[in-house]
Amino acid sequence: MRDLSAAIRTIPDFPAPGIQFRDITTLLLDGAAFGACIEQLAAVVGEDFNLVAGIEARGFVFAAALAHSLGKGVLLLRKRNKLPGATLGVNYALEYGQDRIEMHADAVAPGTRVLLVDDLIATGGTAKAGAALIRQAGGVVVRAAFVIDLPDLGGADALRADGVEVVALVAFAGH
Numbered sequence: 001m002r003d004l005s006a007a008i009r010t011i012p013d014f015p016a017p018g019i020q021f022r023d024i025t026t027l028l029l030d031g032a033a034f035g036a037c038i039e040q041l042a043a044v045v046g047e048d049f050n051l052v053a054g055i056e057a058r059g060f061v062f063a064a065a066l067a068h069s070l071g072k073g074v075l076l077l078r079k080r081n082k083l084p085g086a087t088l089g090v091n092y093a094l095e096y097g098q099d100r101i102e103m104h105a106d107a108v109a110p111g112t113r114v115l116l117v118d119d120l121i122a123t124g125g126t127a128k129a130g131a132a133l134i135r136q137a138g139g140v141v142v143r144a145a146f147v148i149d150l151p152d153l154g155g156a157d158a159l160r161a162d163g164v165e166v167v168a169l170v171a172f173a174g175h
């Protein structure tokens, strides 16, 4: 199995001093690496869900490609004030700031089974907010999948403590 970590660039001190930014734009520019990434995600996420939820913005790229490869629909979890219909929303803290994600209130029928996808999990604040949002809307979060886990920041463990199974392709030590 191809090691995807070599396709991911690290930029120190972005967007703030002390943050090692794991940059997936280099992986996306490499068609073979991006294809391998989607294949590897498809191999570990199962099929026991109806929708793939992607978190804006980087999560959309992976969620849409994965959903298409599995024949599933895509649920967009967007940053604040982007969606035109009635929304539900959850505020959360980031490794480097504050944000809010929203979804259309009528996007999931009660009991809809959802796979949550993002490029990276760090503190887990974003993914926990995503899971809370899907649950608030009546959906069931079947599991969560990430290209990158930063295990030292504890996000994957926090998400598991919230009752969500977590899978990730690559882990980077440190922040």
Ligand SMILES: O=P(O)(O)OC[C@H]1O[C@H](OP(=O)(O)OP(=O)(O)O)[C@H](O)[C@@H]1O
Binding pocket: 055, 056, 057, 058, 059, 093, 094, 095, 099, 118, 119, 120, 121, 122, 123, 124, 125, 126, 127, 155
């Ligand atoms: O686990 P956490 O500490 O919450 O951090 C992970 C989140 O941070 C990044 O998104 P960001 O908010 O920077 O937005 P972007 O995708 O629009 O770049 C990343 O894409 C995850 O969504």
Ligand SMILES: Nc1ncnc2[nH]cnc12
Binding pocket: 019, 020, 021, 022, 023, 095, 120, 122, 150, 175
């Ligand atoms: N270290 C990091 N690199 C890239 N995206 C992130 N989102 C939160 N922390 C990040």
